[in-house]
Amino acid sequence: MRSSVDVDLALLGGGGAASLVLAALDRHGVRGLRMAVVDPVHRRGQDRTWAFWDRPGGDLDALLSASWPRAEVLTPTGRRVLDLAPLRYAMLRSGPVYERAAAAERRLGATRMVTAVDTVDDDGDRVRVRTSDGRTLRAGWVLDSRPCPPARPGRTNWLQHFRGWWLEADAPVFDPGRAVLMDFRTPQPARGVSFGYVLPVSDRYALVEYTEFSPTLLTGAGYDAALAGYRDLLGLDPARLTVREVENGVIPMTDGPFVARPSPRVVRLGTAGGATRPSTGFTFSAMRRQADQIARALAAGRPPVPRPAYPRRHRWMDAVALRALDRGSVGGPQFFARLFDRNPAERVLRFLDGTTTPAEELAVMSSTRLRPMVTAAVGDAAHRLRDRLRPPRPAPLVPAPVRDGASPPERAGA
Incomplete structure (x- = not known):
């Protein structure tokens, strides 16, 4: 035995x-x-x-591969350079x-x-x-x-799914002082949101990634085609680049x-x-x-039970935002662009981390388009009521990560 x-x-x-x-x-x-x-x-x-x-000065500082005091958000209509102070964007392998x-x-x-x-x-x-x-x-x-x-099962069930290439260039092509947080110039899926991003470790080495928020996964060839398209959009010459590693992943958004x-x-x-x-x-x-x-x-001799990861009000706001995106009443690029246009970058980042105050959340919510968000909130409330009146269904399993080379990166919180 x-x-x-x-x-x-x-x-x-x-x-x-x-x-x-x-x-x-x-x-x-x-x-x-x-x-x-x-x-x-x-x-x-x-x-x-x-x-x-x-914030700089934490226990992870000595482990970081890179960090950036500034980041860019790009849409088809413009480029925003965000000063993240007092925060910084950081990469940890x-x-x-x-x-x-x-x-x-x-x-x-x-x-x-x-x-x-x-x-x-x-x-x-x-x-x-x-x-x-x-x-x-x-x-x-x-x-x-x-x-x-x-x-x-959630009322809305999406996935964050992505593929990234670790690219090494034969000459300086990346700006190591600035990360691309979200680049919405990528072709948008019929149902969902796509964006690229760039995390440079040096002027010759960076993680370049294509991400979708949507209900369904792409094929391996689909991710490669999307990444190649984003590489070309960035003006990078494939003949001068070597793919050193590949990372893939799937994260539930529900x-x-x-x-x-x-x-x-x-x-x-x-x-x-x-x-x-x-x-x-x-x-x-x-x-x-x-x-x-x-x-x-x-x-302190207490039970090892952490607090809820996010306040209940944030889970409600997430449900409403997911519903609005899923029903197409707000466009993903426009939604995120308005958040960064109408709020200090530091406030948006703390909101995405779930650490803002109710007053700050009201400011963030007021920067979104009111009518579609109210419609989504009403629809969410009606759906919640229906859920209470019918027996629960078994939940689907969370998809396993797609693997090719290295395992998936998580963006922030990934």
């Missing part, structure tokens, strides 16, 4: 969310807990990229994050179990985790970052609810815990907040 392991805290999944938790526990001086990390893959190297905004987490894991004395999870049973006092290799893990608390569908606390002693993290912003797909900033709140709670 395989052995049984008893711990105070178990992390199921070893990707970005778990890595941030391990580093936060170490940083906040949490010691004396018996811990285990259960994941079938021991994460190493550059298998994904995160881009996000924050996974290799340094995994290395820092591995060092924290060693200092914390955590047990690493390289296996998949079969079942999780919570009796209210302890959680029993059975693994695919026949072992049993008993834990006081479980932090679960494995993919999980929403509790029910107002379907993710249950962050499925049982008394199980807490979900990352997308499964509601960290993905429905209207944008941004995830990373909310994962950081979750990790910090968990570590602070454990350091």
Whole structure:
């Protein structure tokens, strides 16, 4: 019979969310807990990229590949150069994050179990985790970052899906002092929003990416064609470029609810815990907040339960915005362009991260077109009422990432 392991805290999944938790526990001086990390893959190297905004001087500064004090938003009608102060836009590749987490894991004395999870049973006092290799893990608390569908289908179900090329040029072609945050000059899909972006690490090396917010995925050839078109739109000569890496991904954009606390002693993290912003797909900033709140709670002897990733009013605003975009009552490029035209860039970025005040949110909302948003709000309210009057349907599974070379980058929060 395989052995049984008893711990105070178990992390199921070893990707970005778990890595941030391990580093936060170490940083906040949490010691004396018996811990285990259960994941079938021991994460190493550059298998994904995160881009996000924050204030300089944080714990991630030494790990960043690049950061930018300015960013551009482009539409067919103009170019906006955004001064992001006091924030900055930053790029973080996974290799340094995994290395820092591995060092924290060693200092914390955590047990690493390289296996998949079969079942999780919570009796209210302890959680029993059975693994695919026949072992049993008993834990006081479980932090679960494995993919999980929403509790029910959303009223609107879109995807953020993308492909990026890491391009190396044989001569200086990129501006390392400025990132392209959103470039809406790309051909727009019949239903959805598309944009490109450019994250330069140096004047010869950058991540160039094509992204869609839409209900359906493209084919591999479709992503390549869209990326080639965006490369040409940027005026880059393919004969002078080498594709060093390829990154792909799919992130859910849905107002379907993710249950962050499925049982008394199980807490979900990352997308499964509601960290993905429905209207944008941004995830990373909310994962950081979750990790910090968990570590602070454990350091103070409290249960490791973070606050909701976003206020309820933000989830409502996201549902309304998704509905308006899905029904075509607002155009995506126009919607985002108005946000940046009529608000300080720093306010928009904090709004997208879910950290604005109600007064600031009123200012952001007033910059959108009123009639289509009111129509979407009324339609959302009617749909919510219908949902309450009929039995819930099973939710679809969140699509697995499309993979080709490296794994998916998340844009901000990705």
